[in-house]
Amino acid sequence: MPAAKPKIKSVRKPAKKAVTKKPAASKATVSKAVKTSSSKPVKAGTIKARKAAVVVGKVMKSVQGKAAPKTSVLFAELEALAKYIQDAKKEISALSPDEVKDDFLPTASDELDAIIGATADATNVIMDSTELVEEVMAGLDGDAAQKLMTATTQIYEACGFQDITGQRITKVVSTLKSIEEKVDGLLAVFGDGANSTQKKSTKKTKTKIKKEITDEDLLNGPxxxxxxxxxxxxxxxxxxxx
Amino acid sequence: MAVDMNMSVLIVDDYKTMLRILRNLLKQLNFNNIEEATDGSMALDVLRSNNIGMVISDWNMEPMTGIQLLREVRGDDKLKHLPFIMITAESKSENVIAAKEAGVSNYIVKPFNAETLKSKLVSVLGEF
Structure with missing residues (x-):
């Protein structure tokens, strides 16, 4: 039957392609085959259905063969992630974040503030004495006065340490406050609620990419x-x- | 032109210790008429109500910083020609550039010594 040849041929070719390269095309091919089968219902339909089964079978096998390992890998990753989170919770809990937040950090800040106060007091005492020396120096002449002048100048210069030290310590206190906020954030995420304030950290993460330098960016301290x-x-x- | 050693010099710093150091060092350089302020806004008040001849200001202060004070001074018709020396621990290039762009007369980085202070005063005011 010369007329049937081209029809069978046209069905077979796309079916082969569908198996090897484009599984999605197999649907169109089967659909087309069903339509075509109206002219040759039994013979053409049988051949095409068998072909379609082969295509579907191969596709299913292909999908199962490839998807199953991926799924198990995914499950394994999720399991590891869950374990990691559990371990992290245990470790954070062992660190007693509430204690860190409520005791250690404030104590550290207070101690540092005390250092600023103590150095300021000491510096003022040194300068009181130096100013007294200057007063005495005013009644002197010559080499002695010059030597005292040089010495007092050096003392004033050296007293600048208090300003620099104060700025550095203020920076550390600010860092401690930032850590405190992060501990708060950790407690909110991992804490059990019974021993945490559950305060959410309000500090927003600063973007590292800054288009323009602001005044705030320029306050870096020493x-x-x-x-x-x-x-x-x-x-x-x-x-x-x- | 000779430098007027009786001019009022405004020193601005939020650390009292530093104000005291600056006052004493300036006295040793024979500047005896010294006014003080502890932040930019207080300094502006002093500048607008006194006849100040020069400003020596820290940068890192609250609520108004030294750079903000500098911009205010340069934006004020009556004050814009005042010599303004920034004296600060902020030593990054961008700070120096920002200060220069804002019109700073000179820039001293902390810690500094009396010799540096004098040389900057001379470069701004002339020999004294």
Whole structure:
């Protein structure tokens, strides 16, 4: 039957392609085959159904063969993640975050504030004495006065440590407060509620990418000695504007 | 032109210790007429109600910082020509650039010594 040949041929070709490359096309092929089968109901229909079964079978086998290991890997990952969270909860609990938040951090902040106060007091005492020396110096002449002048100047310069130390400590206190907020956040997430205040951290994560430098960005405080710019470098930078 | 050693110098810092240090060092340099303020807004009040000849200001203060004070000074017709020296622990390049762009006369990084203070005063006011 010459007329039937092209029809069977046209069905077989897409079916082969569907098995090897495009499983989705098999649906269209089967559908097309059913329509086509109206002209040759029994013979054409039988062949196409068998082909379709083969296609579906192969697709199913393919899906099962590939999806099953992936699913088990996913389950394993989820299981590991759950265990990790449980372990983290135990570790955080062992650290007594409430104690850290309520006792350690405030105590550390208080101690640091006390250091600022003590150094300020000591510096003021030193300067009281130095000013007294200056008063005495006013009644002197010559070399002795000059020597005392040099000494008192050096004392004033050295007293600048209190300002720098104070700024550094203030920075540390600020860092401690930031840690306190993060501990709060951890308690809110992992805490059991019985021993936590459940306060949510209000501090928003700062984006690292800043398009424009704001005044706030410029408040960095004293740099560590190895990173700080020297007066000569500052002078050079200023001069570059002239 | 000779430097007027009787001019009022406004020193601004939130650390009382630093104000005291600056006052004493300036006295040793024969500047005896010294006013004090502990932040930018207080400094502006002093500037607007006194005849101040020069400002020496810290940067990191609250509520008004030194850079904000500098911008206010440079934006005020009566004050904009005042010599303004920033004296601060903020030593990053962006700080120096921002201060320069805001119109700072000179910049001293803490900790500083009397020699540096004098050399910056000379560069701003002239020899004294």
């Amino acid at each position: 740099q560590s000695t190895d990173k700080a710019k020297s007066q000569a470098e500052i002078d050079a930078l200023l001069a570059s504007f002239d």
